[in-house]
Amino acid sequence: MAAFYWLLAVSAAGADDPAFRLTIRDHRFEPAELVVPAGQKIKLEVENLDATPEEFESYELNREKVVPAKGTVVIFVGPLKPGRYPFFGDFNKDSAKGVLIAK
Numbered sequence: 159m160a161a162f163y164w165l166l167a168v169s170a171a172g173a174d175d176p177a178f179r180l181t182i183r184d185h186r187f188e189p190a191e192l193v194v195p196a197g198q199k200i201k202l203e204v205e206n207l208d209a210t211p212e213e214f215e216s217y218e219l220n221r222e223k224v225v226p227a228k229g230t231v232v233i234f235v236g237p238l239k240p241g242r243y244p245f246f247g248d249f250n251k252d253s254a255k256g257v258l259i260a261k
Contacts, residue, residue: 175201175234180214180256182206182225185247187256196240196260205230212254216245219258236260 178200181188185208194200204214206225214233215222225231235243238260247254 175199177201177203179203179205182208182212182247182254184208185212185250185253187245187247187254190256191259192256193259193261194236194238197237199234199236200238202233202235202258203230204233210249212250213248214245215248216243216258218243219245221245222248 176195176198178192178194180192180202182204204223204225206212206227206229209227211224211226211229213222213224214231219235219238221233221235223231223233235258238258240260243258243260245256245258
């Protein structure tokens with residue numbers, strides 16, 4: 159029973175966080191620049207439309223997550239200070255690049 163309440167609490171924890179979406183198409187992030195609110199935790203949904211996996215990685219955000227082919231992952235970040243937070247696709251570093259801009 160305690161496990162049920164823990165799962166319920168974890169599920170509700172991100173329910174009020176604003177959600178933003180990134181799409182991976184042809185080994186590129188769309189949009190390449192995404193404006194998000196500063197000072198607030200956000201939910202980042204990353205959808206991969208490609209037939210191969212990609213890895214969302216950001217040193218500044220301290221995040222690294224494989225996005226399966228034709229799949230979607232959720233990454234929570236923040237609260238962020240105002241600024242630019244670059245990210246890239248570790249499997250396609252030359253084309254899969256982007257930046258979160260916290261304002």
